[in-house]
Amino acid sequence: MIRIVIVEEMGLLRGALRAVLSSEDDLDVVADLHESGELVAVARARRPDVVVVDLELPGVDMLAVVAQLAEVAPRSAVLALSTQLTPEALQRAIRAGARGFVDKNLPPAELARLVRAVAVGERVFDPTAAVAALNPPDSPLTGRELEVLRIVAEGLPLKEIARRLFLAHGTVRNHLSVIMRKTGTRNRLEAVRQAQRAGWL
Known part of the structure; x- marks a missing residue:
């Protein structure tokens, strides 16, 4: 059983994420949080295999939270959700320790697949952002x-x-x-x- 913690401010979306993931036989949502303040303590207590986080929570640097989580709960893989799918955002997420960086609006079935992938050690990244990061446009600057x-x-x-x-x-x-x-x-x-x-x- 893959143990999951969800961090998402919007109650409707958080509930939808929980419902989708909990409907899978091999996935168990052990906590869902509307803010990041309790995340480290919850991760220590519940020991999730995967933490699904919305990187765009207002008023908080979620990448700093992800980096802190990587230190205190290194076995918990972070799957970061974002609407800012730029090469820079991808690189920052990787540096913070996220194992996945994907579109916040991806289909529910795809989210379950990606949770399973990061739980077993795979890295999953939005393909558009990854291609752009690996093949940046030529610089016009000297x-x-x-x-x-x-x-x-x-x-x-x-x-x-x-x-x-x-x-x-x-x-x-x-x-x-x-x-x-x-x-x-x-x-x-x-x-x-x-x-x-x-x-x-």
């Missing part, structure tokens, strides 16, 4: 522009970026102008986010 953007991502001011790269302050500003033009973004933060989503950084 090596130097990517280097500037990597340091921008650290949140440093222009003067510090210039000092780190041994460039003039104006040169860094010029690089950033070109980066924003090439990426079609309005500011440095948007440029960093786009580059991360595309897998260039």
Whole structure:
């Protein structure tokens, strides 16, 4: 019997997930939570084989919770549900310790199959996000522009970026102008986010 804990804020969806999984002879939902605060304690007490989590719970960094769960309950495989199926989101979920990262709107029968897969040690990822992560689009940015953007991502001011790269302050500003033009973004933060989503950084 595969023991499951569900973490989902929306009561209707949480109930539907529980009903679907509990209807399978080999699956047993031992707890369903509407918030993440109790998850670690519940995982320690119930020792689930699989924890199905909604990564988009409001007001909480669910990837940080997943990472904490991986430390305290390493035998509990995490199957993460998301509507943000980007390469960046996939990579962050993997780094946090999730064994699965799939579309929140997948068919119920498919969810049961994926729960079984992660329970026996398989990794399951949304195919679109996985392909995009493995084959990111070619970057329009030069090596130097990517280097500037990597340091921008650290949140440093222009003067510090210039000092780190041994460039003039104006040169860094010029690089950033070109980066924003090439990426079609309005500011440095948007440029960093786009580059991360595309897998260039």
